[in-house]
Amino acid sequence: MGFVQVTITLVIILALVKPVGSYLVKVFDYERTGLDRIFGPFERAVYRIMGVRDKEAMGWKQYLGAMLLSNFVMLILMYLVLRLQKYLPLNPDGIDNMPSAQAFNTAVSFITNTNWQSYSGENALSYLSQMLAVTFPMFTSAATGFAVAVAFIRGLIGHQDNLGNFYVDITRAIIRVFLPLSLIVALFLVFQGVPQTMQGAVEASTLEGAKQTITRGLVASLESIKHIGTNGGGWFGTNAAHPFENPTPLTNLVHIVCMMLLPTSLVYAFGLMIKNKKQGWAVFAAMGFIFLVMLATVFVAEYHGVTALTSAGVNGNMEGKEVRFGISESALFTAATTAATTGSVNNMLESLTPMGGFVALAEMMLNNVFGGKGVGLLNGLLYLILSIFICGLMVGRTPEFLGKKIEGKEVKLASIALLIHPVIILAPTALALFRPESIASISNSGMHGLSEVLYAFTSGAANNGSAFAGLNADTNFYNVGIGLVMLVGRYISIIAMLAIAGSLAAKRVVPVTTGTLRTNTPLFTGIFIMIIVVIGALTFFPALALGPIAEHLAMPH
Known part of the structure; x- marks a missing residue:
């Protein structure tokens, strides 16, 4: 059911x-x-x-x-x-x-x-x-x-x-x-x-x-x-x-x-506005595929992720969840709220299984699985620009998108916007774990405590707002620190994207030729997904390995 x-x-x-x-x-x-x-x-x-x-x-x-x-x-x-x-x-x-x-x-x-x-x-x-x-x-x-x-x-x-x-x-x-x-x-x-x-x-x-x-x-x-x-x-x-x-x-x-x-509909609207429905559906398919994988992960983790419960005959992890919603609707809500960067919760994310918490973290770290209205699409298009440039270098074709050449200026701006996201997550997390007064705000020691701090700054950087409630964030350090992270996370990418838009708008349209890289095909959609996942994995995997992944591996199986 x-x-x-x-x-x-x-x-x-x-x-x-x-x-x-x-x-x-x-x-x-x-x-x-x-x-x-x-x-x-x-x-x-x-x-x-x-x-x-x-x-x-x-x-x-x-x-x-x-x-x-x-x-x-x-x-x-x-x-x-x-x-x-x-x-x-x-x-x-x-x-x-x-x-x-x-x-x-x-x-x-x-x-x-x-x-x-x-x-x-x-x-x-x-x-x-x-x-x-x-x-x-x-x-x-x-x-x-x-x-x-x-x-x-x-x-x-x-x-x-x-x-x-x-x-x-x-x-x-x-x-x-x-x-x-x-x-x-x-x-x-x-x-x-x-x-x-x-x-x-x-x-x-x-x-x-x-x-x-x-x-x-x-x-x-x-x-x-x-x-x-x-x-x-x-x-x-x-x-x-x-x-x-x-x-x-x-x-x-x-x-x-x-x-x-609205986040899903805006991706379709993007295809209509550029008069290329196939391009819109290609972006939608990439985002949708990642979302379904994340949803399946948290769904399975909450039903079968705790071996001790299964051995005791208990069907799934109900800790922190409302009986009127159950595990399935709580899992879907968790995947949706972090994919759409809403931050609303109908269950306590602190009580998720380690891999359930991993999903919430991963979607915010990628920050383009549909994302919040507007900004999620922008982050997806940042990855798209980078994918076009990388593919162009690999196959020797001109990196173009919708007839506009992708040149050094656009790639630099896109790279700045993409790199600032991990910086404002990982650097403040490291600083918080270095300060004794910040460590005192953590209610859980070890791997889960790391996840609490990592989640707080990831949520702020992704403009999400959800939290692992075990962290007492009502201190001057966290109020000011997360506040600054939210400002940078919101406006740096917006500034970069508007600058890219102004640059592309002034360029003349180049006719499509046999040397043009097609970006609305299933093949490119697959490449697009892989580049999102690979960049996300290379950037955040060490932190995730010390937090939710290590916690999952440490559980008795």
């Missing part, structure tokens, strides 16, 4: 790829649709308020500047809200101001689409903070990722340095994609029993007569954009394992579909 549940979920996701992908093309190619009557007035009002001319185009430097400026201003405002929430309205439970290091970490986390939380949401944030410093940037950070991905695609197929208009792109993404989808999902979640109220916590009496405080809030609205925008985080500390966030198997299904919906 678990296999059937997983299969049905994946079929639903696949069935939505083409219609949603086609709609995304219409949104970002500015095509006229019947929905213009609904969304058009709201968009024009926003343009007037911002003083934006919707027809004004931007080169890559202007586009990048607009993105960085808007994100910086929002970051400062979010930080101030968190630091001053005690004195601001909509604080019915009287929650105090957030400490400075934690406020920095939280503001950076949500502006970068990471949604890492070193706090428990129901105890640390007022309703105003939940709305302005959490839910609001869930919309803008998701829209920023979408906008940058679309700008890069325009650079691939353009004939001049014109990537569109950043402010128009994020406005259309929010109004035409994220708001309507979030509204629909939020209403369904309320129907299933997820709270949506401005009232504060309520006191209740247990069967034993003890008093219990039950936290409520605007949970449904946060949960909807949390998964639609592949944001992660949660109103409650236990995230989507909490019955107020994820009460039924149906809400669990909706959460998983929402996580995978």
Whole structure:
């Protein structure tokens, strides 16, 4: 039955790829649709308020500047809200101001689409903070990722340095994609029993007569954009394992579909926008193959990965998992949340088998198994550019992509973006294991303790936000360190990709000849997969060998 549940979920996701992908093309190619009557007035009002001319185009430097400026201003405002929430309205439970290091970490986390939380949401944030410093940037950070991905695609197929208009792109993404989808999902979640109220916590009496405080809030609205925008985080500390966030198997299904919906559809939209569906499906096939391998690994590991349980007649590892979801849906959620870099969890990743934890780590280290909306596709295309260059060197063919020559500048920028990812994971992990005060935050010694620290910085670098809960990350070192990792992990690759887009956009299209390397064939797709896996293995295998792999080998078999 678990296999059937997983299969049905994946079929639903696949069935939505083409219609949603086609709609995304219409949104970002500015095509006229019947929905213009609904969304058009709201968009024009926003343009007037911002003083934006919707027809004004931007080169890559202007586009990048607009993105960085808007994100910086929002970051400062979010930080101030968190630091001053005690004195601001909509604080019915009287929650105090957030400490400075934690406020920095939280503001950076949500502006970068990471949604890492070193706090428990129901105890640390007022309703105003939940709305302005959490839910609001869930919309803008998701829209920023979408906008940058679309700008890069325009650079691939353009004939001049014109990537569109950043402010128009994020406005259309929010109004035409994220708001309507979030509204629909939020209403369904309320129907299933997820709270949506401005009232504060309520006191209740247990069967034993003890008093219990039950936290409520605007949970449904946060949960909807949390998964639609592949944001992660949660109103409650236990995230989507909490019955107020994820009460039924149906809400669990909706959460998983929402996580995978836009990242998968954007890959199909990429094929449509470049007018080469075979190329889009080739990238989709590579990402899909790696995802299925990872899913199968965590699925088998959680069912059969603990020999002692099997010998005792226990069918699978249920530690840290909710009975209402079971092993199969917990395994699928784990694979989906780290593939789509969402970071939401419906089970405690700390309690996964070593190979189950390996899957979560590996998907974030690769950071292109569909990935978060926009940025996952960008990371995949970084590997694609590198694959084209390597293949061109091996077979003596001109490295070209969509008729644009891949030259030294593009390869250097792609290499910088790819190499910065392991640097900001491995270097801070080594530093944390060198500092006595950082080691004190680790609840488990040995191999699993290493995995806890490695997971924290991997999650920050991949803008994922999930965690092995055995690590106490609420210290100045981890709040500041992971905050800096999140910033670098988010923006270095974006800067590199926009620079590549600007460079490619200015190049003339070279006619296809017999010497052109075809990049939409099954053979190249296989090469593409191998290069992703080999580079990932060479980069991260030593750290993984000391953590989850060693832990797995050390288990009694």
